[in-house]
Amino acid sequence: MPTTLKDIAMAAGVSIGTVERALKNRDRINPQVAEHIRQLAKEMDYHPNKIASGLVNRSRKYKIAVIFHVSGNEFWDDVLKGIHRAEKKIKDYGVSLQLYFGKDFDVSIQLSLIDQAIAEGANAIVLVPINSPLIAKRIRQLHKENFPVVFLNSYLNRVPCLSAIHCDSYRTGRMAGMLVDRLSQGCGKVIALLPSSKVLGNNLRKEGIIEYFKAIPPTLTLEKIVELENIPDHDILTIQKELNAYPQVQYIIYCGDLDVFLSCMQRVNRKYTTIFYDLSPQSKKALLNRDIDVIITQSQQEQGYQAVNVVFQYLTSKTVPPKELLIDSQIIFKECID
Amino acid sequence: MPTTLKDIAMAAGVSIGTVERALKNRDRINPQVAEHIRQLAKEMDYHPNKIASGLVNRSRKYKIAVIFHVSGNEFWDDVLKGIHRAEKKIKDYGVSLQLYFGKDFDVSIQLSLIDQAIAEGANAIVLVPINSPLIAKRIRQLHKENFPVVFLNSYLNRVPCLSAIHCDSYRTGRMAGMLVDRLSQGCGKVIALLPSSKVLGNNLRKEGIIEYFKAIPPTLTLEKIVELENIPDHDILTIQKELNAYPQVQYIIYCGDLDVFLSCMQRVNRKYTTIFYDLSPQSKKALLNRDIDVIITQSQQEQGYQAVNVVFQYLTSKTVPPKELLIDSQIIFKECID
DNA sequence: CTGTTAGCGCGTTCAG
DNA sequence: CTGAACGCGCTAACAG
DSSP, X not given: OOOOHHHHHHHHTSOHHHHHHXXXXXXXXXXXXXXXXXXXXXXXXXXXXXXXXXXXXXXXXXXXXXXXXXXXXXXXHHHHHHHHHHHHHHGGGTOEEEEEEOOTTOHHHHHHHHHHHHHTTOSEEEEOOOSOHHHHHHHHHHHHTTOOEEEESOOOTTOOOSEEEEEOHHHHHHHHHHHHHHHHTXXXXXXXXXXXXXXXXXXXXXXXXXHHHHTSOTTEEEEEEEEXXXXXXXXXXXXXXXXXXXXXXXXXXXXXXHHHHXXXXXXXOOOOEEXXXXXXXXXXXXXXTXXXXXXXXXOHXXXXXXXXXXXXXXXXXXOOOOSEEEEOOXXXXXHHHO | OOOOHHHHHHHHTSOHHHHHHHHTTOSSSOHHHHHHHHHHHHHTTOOOOHHHHHHHHXXXXXXXXXXXXXXXXXXXXXXXXXXXXXXXXXXXXXXXXXXXXXXXXXXXXXXXXXXXXXXXXXXXXXXXXXXXXHHHHHHHHHHHTTOOEEEESOOOTTOOOSEEEEEOHHHHHHHHXXXXXXXXXXXXXXXXXXXXXXXXXXXXXXXXXXXXXXXXOTTEEEEEEEEOOSOHHHHHHHHHHHHHHOTTOOEEEEOSOHHHHHHHHHHHOOOOXXXXXXXXXXXXXXXXXXXXXEEEEOOHHHHHHHHHHHHHHHHHHOOOOOSEEEEOOEEEEHHHHO
């Protein structure tokens, strides 16, 4: 049976309040008594009961704001799932969530959402940051004021925050390279179709891919990297053009909109082996349908969950999270889910 | 702010106690009042606060027994990690864990451990069941007495239980076949070295492997399946013999002791591509060292965690888990962890 | 500096 | 059949 404050109080011959002050290092307490109590607590292996303090915390009614940089699409659905899973867990502790959606990477919208969240009484912010000096400045300012900010799914270079939750994009890049390498037995030609580098993670992933191909024998080559612009019609044309320009390519590394990819495949009428990024109901279907061959997931759901969880822990028990929380990616073949 | 019993009581003009009885369907309550309160609770979106009831439950001091079929080895270390992670979470709720270790699949030991656990006041049992009629009989009996039993990592055919937590062994078998298929580009010869079928999951995995190779073109063939006996010296000789008997084999599917495998590799002095089962610190090292090529994890840690969690939920909030909880497996290459 | 007390939401028990 | 009250462990506010 775990030790309670009461147990320690009895053992030390003091009151429960004194024990609490000693262990929480509050002032107005005799240093000697405090030391004795701390000693005793260690001996008796005391650990505060989190659910009891949770009950108390409930009356504090913390609010966490979650701010996105765009409005929903299939990508964010998965993040939201994780966030709602976390919400379910923390609402018993009296912590509530408020979601704010930006639009198309618009910096001024994101800035005003931050202000709005704070005006509406947020005690912490989970943010998918847009890579802009204005946002960076605002976050620095908040951090200086000790206002907790957690980056979700991306981060800002040299901008301090409570924690940044994302996946190791560089690694996922290398993983894609590795998969092509293994599936091709080290022999063939590859093209990479990637999103524009507006978001930092995309850049890192590209680096990972490039580095992997640099380090292997030249029997397998990365012929070209194409940056997409997230404008479907435009991207479809670009991809078609590039695939026609490199007719010997058999392997594609693709990160972007699935529908765009499928359209292209229909039009070029050639068979590729494709490494695709991010699991979603749609990409799952494409995998089962053999339209794509492997998916590298970036565990969006887990990222969403952890982002909320980290601020929750911080608010309710002052647990300081690691500056960076890397969520594992996974490799998924058809046979893993059919 | 979530609704509480008090809120409903005020809204209904009754006392907290009455509301509680109505919602928990206890007797000694006016059916009409009860119905009205239930209605009101739905409208006000009432959900009981789990941490508050947890605090109350604490005084009940539930005990969960976890019974293993063998004594520790590197395989179980990972399960134990998951179990201890769960223990940490549930101890605040006044639920404690007691571990019991059997020996070498010995049925009579497992039977006596079950008796011992119950004698020592266990309120539920998590069991790695040995595939034996005696165990089956005992579990049936317990189930009839409404004593909660959860199977961990395996299960017994046609034996009812609260829940069985394991991975889809058949699928992991197919996944190994698929990996060889993709890595070999559908061309080559394979040998499978598997543990004896004393445990049901092993059998299913074997089936999965066999089925996969049945369904593909005969350019890739499963030359032989060897059943190991978990006796290192003996197994090493067996493996050496078989590898020499099939000199054209280039691909190995291996489930068993890593040291045995590494010894064999040193002795045969030939290069294989190996699909290995189960992630552990040791197998991780072997992967990084390129002694093995891919690991299929069966998420032992997650299984251990979920097994404890499921009984915890059941004991503290009568949540009936699904009869079967399949934990996802994962595919891990060197580049995923280096 | 220290002790006491109220109360977080729920479950139970006892008195009406 | 229903209301009132206590206690789970912890925190915070207040009294000494």
